[in-house]
Amino acid sequence: MKNIGDSVxxxxxxxxxxxFAIYETAGxxxxxxxxxxxPFGLTYPQYLVLLxxxxxxGITLKDLGETLSLGTGTLTPMITRMEANGWLRKERSRQDERRVFILLEEKAHAEKQAITKKVGQEIQSxxxxxxxYSQLMKQLNQLQQKLKQRKS
Amino acid sequence: MKNIGDSVxxxxxxxxxxxFAIYETAGxxxxxxxxxxxPFGLTYPQYLVLLxxxxxxGITLKDLGETLSLGTGTLTPMITRMEANGWLRKERSRQDERRVFILLEEKAHAEKQAITKKVGQEIQSxxxxxxxYSQLMKQLNQLQQKLKQRKS
DNA sequence: TACGATTTAATCGTACACGATTTAAATAAA
DNA sequence: TTTATTTAAATCGTGTACGATTAAATCGTA
Known part of the structure; x- marks a missing residue:
């Protein structure tokens, strides 16, 4: 009776x-x-992109995808929307035409303070x-490692 | 310096x-x-429905939604798919025609053991x-309370 | 140099997830 | 009883999320 799932x-x-606890908390x-x-015209995943x-x-789409654990199937349309809303722009590399750099527009720099302030206030509330906070962070990171390593 | 977000x-x-830690772990x-x-022809949210x-x-769609924290905009099409795949059926209440009961089909009972066994094995791995496990559960539930209570 | 393998984005199809609106049924109020 | 309110599902529009495929550019090696 030492392991999870033994007592079915x-x-x-x-x-x-x-x-489910994680699923709900994420929700x-x-x-x-x-x-x-x-109010800022941002969704939560878009805010993660800004973070x-x-x-x-100026990182590439690929690196952004690795940072956020998202594939191009998710990111490409999302970046397109954020570009349309003036948050950033795409720029294809001249050295390697396969790569696309994502660069923040002025709006993203200008609104940073207001956005992070509001978010900070809400979290504090x-x-x-x-x-x-730090306990949970530590435990979640540990758990993530275990979930990822499972593949072996 | 006692609160989160003070040191910006x-x-x-x-x-x-x-x-983000939660977002990634959920992923x-x-x-x-x-x-x-x-292999069972199920998605993760559909598995939560089965659980x-x-x-x-035989609970109503509304109660199922409250259990899973999901609205009809998510559940209705999902239940329709699960019905098409033979996991369950919908049955409108005769007493109150607004309500819809969700009832498991034989397939859901028959496969229960195999599914939970496989899931259990994977988690154990x-x-x-x-x-x-229990520490995390406790902390996540605490956190959820705080996130929900915020509305005040 | 040529050509097969790899890398990077874009595209496609399916499936959540949510807020807002609509529709129908039931209940409460006038 | 008629009307107003509330409740429960369904529907709609937008936005993730992911696996698979496609297409183009680059790289490795013969």
Whole structure:
């Protein structure tokens, strides 16, 4: 009785599933961020793109995809929408025509402060303790490692 | 310096965002479950529906939605697909014609053991400790409470 | 140099996910 | 009883998300 899933009796209950707890929490975050970001004309995944680019402007679509764990099937249309909304632009590399650099537009720099401030306020309003926060981060990262390593 | 978001310096970094850690972990779970469930002709959200119905067969679409935190915009087409694949059927209430009961078909009962066994095996292959598991569950539930209560 | 393999994006098809609107049924109020 | 409100599903539009395929550019090696 040391491992998860050994006692099949009541393990397969929605409430006891870690996968569901994560699924639901992700949904809650999406809702919270959506409410904050909507006034800026941003979706939650688009905000993650901005976070990545504020750190590393001008990276390639491929690298952005690796940073966010997203494929081109998701990113290409998303970047197209963000380009249409003036957040960024695409620029094909001259050295290697296969690559596309993603570059932030002025709007993304100009709105950064306002956006992060609002997000920060909203997160603070949840009263999450610093301990709780970093503990969870640590555990989630550990769990991710295990989920990824499974392939072996 | 007690609260999250106070030090804006490097807090708005993808790697330090709890929301992103959850987002990514949810994605990893989705991939893992997808690989297990694909042979059964199930998606991960459809598996969650089965988990809910194995516990409470015959509940209404509304109650199922509340259990899974999903609206009819998501559930109606999903249930339609699962009905087409023989997992369940819909039955409109005679007492209250607005309500629709969701009832499992034989296939869902027959395959339950095989599905849960496979899922259990796959989760075990990740070597998640029981402590780790329940700790995370507890913390995620706490966090969810805080995210939901925020509305005030 | 030529040509097969690899890399990078774009495209396509399917399936969530959500807010908003619509429709029909049931209930409450006037 | 008639009307207004509420409730439950279905529908619609937009936006992820992913695997598979396609197309073009580059690279490796003979």
């Amino acid at each position: 009796h009541d393990f397969f209950t929605l409430k006891k599933q870690l996968c 809650e975050f999406t809702k919270l961020y959506t409410s904050v970001l909507h 990545a680019l504020w750190e590393q402007d 949840c009263h999450i303790e610093l301990d709780e | 310096h490097d807090f708005f970094t993808l790697k330090k965002q709890l929301c 990893e779970f989705t991939k893992l479950y997808t690989s297990v469930l694909h 809910a119905l194995w516990e409470q067969d 990740c070597h998640i400790e029981l402590d780790e």
